[in-house]
Amino acid sequence: MTLAVDRSTVVKEAAYRMRHHVLDMGEVQGQGYVGQALGVAEMLAVVYRDVLRYRADDPDWADRDRFLLSTGHYAIALYSALAEAGIVPVEELQTYGADDSRLPMSGMASYTPGMEISGGSLGHGLTVAVGMALGLRLQGNGARVLDFLSDGELDEGSTWEAAMGATHHRLGNLIAMVDMNALQADGRTEGVLSIEPAHEKWAAAGWFTQRVDGNDADALLAAFDAISAEPVGTPSVILCDTRIGRGVPLLETREKAHFMRIDEHEWAICREQLTAGGVA
Amino acid sequence: MTGTIEPTAPKRLTTSAMIASFADPGQRTSSAPFGHALADLADRDGRVVGLTADLGKYTDMHVFAEAHPDRFFQMGMAEQLLFGAAAGMAEVGLVPFASTYSVFAARRAYDFLCLDAAEPNLNVNIVGGLPGLTTGYGPSHQATEDMAIFRGMPNLTIVDPCDSVDIAAAVPQLAACEGPTYLRLLRGKVPTVLDEYDYTFQLGRAAVLRGGSDVVLVSSGLMTMRALQAADRLAAHHVDVAVVHTPTIKPFDAETVLRELDTDRLAVTLENHTVVGGLFETVASHVVRAGLGRAVVPIGLPDEFLAAGALPTLHDRYGLSTDKVVEQVLASL
Numbered sequence: 387m388t389l390a391v392d393r394s395t396v397v398k399e400a401a402y403r404m405r406h407h408v409l410d411m412g413e414v415q416g417q418g419y420v421g422q423a424l425g426v427a428e429m430l431a432v433v434y435r436d437v438l439r440y441r442a443d444d445p446d447w448a449d450r451d452r453f454l455l456s457t458g459h460y461a462i463a464l465y466s467a468l469a470e471a472g473i474v475p476v477e478e479l480q481t482y483g484a485d486d487s488r489l490p491m492s493g494m495a496s497y498t499p500g501m502e503i504s505g506g507s508l509g510h511g512l513t514v515a516v517g518m519a520l521g522l523r524l525q526g527n528g529a530r531v532l533d534f535l536s537d538g539e540l541d542e543g544s545t546w547e548a549a550m551g552a553t554h555h556r557l558g559n560l561i562a563m564v565d566m567n568a569l570q571a572d573g574r575t576e577g578v579l580s581i582e583p584a585h586e587k588w589a590a591a592g593w594f595t596q597r598v599d600g601n602d603a604d605a606l607l608a609a610f611d612a613i614s615a616e617p618v619g620t621p622s623v624i625l626c627d628t629r630i631g632r633g634v635p636l637l638e639t640r641e642k643a644h645f646m647r648i649d650e651h652e653w654a655i656c657r658e659q660l661t662a663g664g665v666a
Numbered sequence: 667m668t669g670t671i672e673p674t675a676p677k678r679l680t681t682s683a684m685i686a687s688f689a690d691p692g693q694r695t696s697s698a699p700f701g702h703a704l705a706d707l708a709d710r711d712g713r714v715v716g717l718t719a720d721l722g723k724y725t726d727m728h729v730f731a732e733a734h735p736d737r738f739f740q741m742g743m744a745e746q747l748l749f750g751a752a753a754g755m756a757e758v759g760l761v762p763f764a765s766t767y768s769v770f771a772a773r774r775a776y777d778f779l780c781l782d783a784a785e786p787n788l789n790v791n792i793v794g795g796l797p798g799l800t801t802g803y804g805p806s807h808q809a810t811e812d813m814a815i816f817r818g819m820p821n822l823t824i825v826d827p828c829d830s831v832d833i834a835a836a837v838p839q840l841a842a843c844e845g846p847t848y849l850r851l852l853r854g855k856v857p858t859v860l861d862e863y864d865y866t867f868q869l870g871r872a873a874v875l876r877g878g879s880d881v882v883l884v885s886s887g888l889m890t891m892r893a894l895q896a897a898d899r900l901a902a903h904h905v906d907v908a909v910v911h912t913p914t915i916k917p918f919d920a921e922t923v924l925r926e927l928d929t930d931r932l933a934v935t936l937e938n939h940t941v942v943g944g945l946f947e948t949v950a951s952h953v954v955r956a957g958l959g960r961a962v963v964p965i966g967l968p969d970e971f972l973a974a975g976a977l978p979t980l981h982d983r984y985g986l987s988t989d990k991v992v993e994q995v996l997a998s999l
């Protein structure tokens with residue numbers, strides 16, 4: 387079990403550093419999707435430190451696993467992970483959202499190394515992921531495709547078109563991660579459009595479905611470990627319940643907002659609270 | 667529209683089948699030229715794959731599916747998935763041709779084509795059946811405004827072929843074209859017309875099919891076939907008619923077309939599409955930019971939702987039949 391402990395520590399330490407990156411980027415712009423990015427730090431840390439096969443110095447390596455950020459507005463979160471992965475230099479994070487930066491506010495593939503698609507028009511990622519998974523399998527490439535989406539994207543019919551297509555084509559090389567942060571642009575997910583019972587819906591669509599605490603690194607590692615590596619088989623989804631603002635009590639307890647406002651003097655408080663909490 | 671139908675009435679034209687052929691009686695045709703061209707291309711190019719959204723049999727994709735079953739992907743009646751997945755396949759280096767009806771590609775899946783295929787400039791080839799007025803099923807199936815919708819999409823190449831000759835030549839060129847393309851598919855028994863002319867389809871090029879001193883017809887798609895027929899008929903009226911075929915709508919070969927329009931001849935555009943946002947407005951915009959200061963007469967579908975019915979009836983009613991083209995040209999002289 388020492389190996390598992392090591393993996394867990396690696397992921398937790400990475401998530402801690404990534405949260406600092408998020409605050410640093412958020413302060414540059416004075417705003418942003420900081421709450422969501424803090425909430426998904428463990429999800430992305432597990433992906434980039436434990437699951438994904440990639441080469442930091444060759445982001446276009448043909449045999450890499452593909453990570454698709456369907457939620458383009460989570461770009462700040464992915465940039466923190468790309469920095470942690472060594473694909474984007476940490477010092478470049480200071481250019482977040484600036485004119486001519488490689489790190490625009492909404493993720494775009496043509497701007498950023500390691501950004502596979504331009505998400506943001508929600509409900510697209512899983513359809514593209516299905517095509518990639520079909521294509522890679524046809525080519526005999528053993529790479530896997532991970533699509534990261536949010537619970538709000540379960541409103542989109544295209545997500546369910548793709549869910550059915552993945553099952554029909556037996557895409558065992560496809561994994562979806564859903565950030566179940568229970569919040570959408572207009573308010574709480576349950577008030578915008580009910581998506582529960584989400585687990586049953588994915589299972590009914592034919593997916594190997596797990597639901598975990600998305601801020602629990604060990605639970606996430608165990609969930610990935612439970613997924614078969616067979617390219618022809620059942621697609622897998624991990625529904626990850628996350629807490630917006632996780633790691634920064636000031637933001638965890640603030641009234642939830644899709645686009646969180648943080649006053650100038652609060653950034654230092656956020657950073658102090660994150661540091662005081664240490665590695666979760 | 668009231669009254670009873672006479673049970674003893676003579677044989678009448680009826681609401682056409684969804685995929686009725688628009689070939690004239692006795693006209694030479696080729697069967698499923700798109701499907702055969704794609705299958706042949708796939709024999710030579712291992713990157714080529716085919717997808718459809720429950721319309722394989724109706725877009726001639728079934729020919730490819732039978733020839734290359736391992737490279738054919740049925741995506742179900744799910745057009746957003748169809749084109750998102752096609753983009754994903756292109757992302758990993760494949761060359762997908764994805765077919766559905768034009769109405770569903772243009773109206774239903776636009777966002778997916780725009781952001782997943784066109785913005786990253788991927789080699790996704792959209793194959794749209796029933797373009798313009800090629801079905802009698804009414805507005806649910808008549809893609810009368812598909813080119814108007816698609817022309818605003820950056821990076822997208824738009825091809826409106828005339829016949830089986832155009833289609834067979836276009837398929838490999840579309841695959842070789844780096845970015846996304848849209849083919850206005852003619853399917854089933856497709857007329858074979860252009861092999862009688864000194865002409866070869868070249869992506870991005872217009873071609874003068876015949877010269878004439880009185881009128882110049884600029885046409886695309888099946889309307890080039892009608893333009894050629896009309897030109898023959900007008901000769902009997904002592905009207906000498908030139909025909910310029912513009913199978914690539916975008917990028918448009920303005921140089922060739924403007925050279926033909928920079929004369930005193932009557933200029934007419936012919937398109938199987940609404941007169942809004944298609945060939946006529948493409949030509950008109952180039953005429954204005956070049957400062958030619960001349961009139962251009964549009965022959966095309968009206969800016970309205972069209973009726974259901976038999977294709978010959980509808981082509982006559984909305985001005986696309988050869989008879990109506992001849993009438994409109996004579997009235998404009």
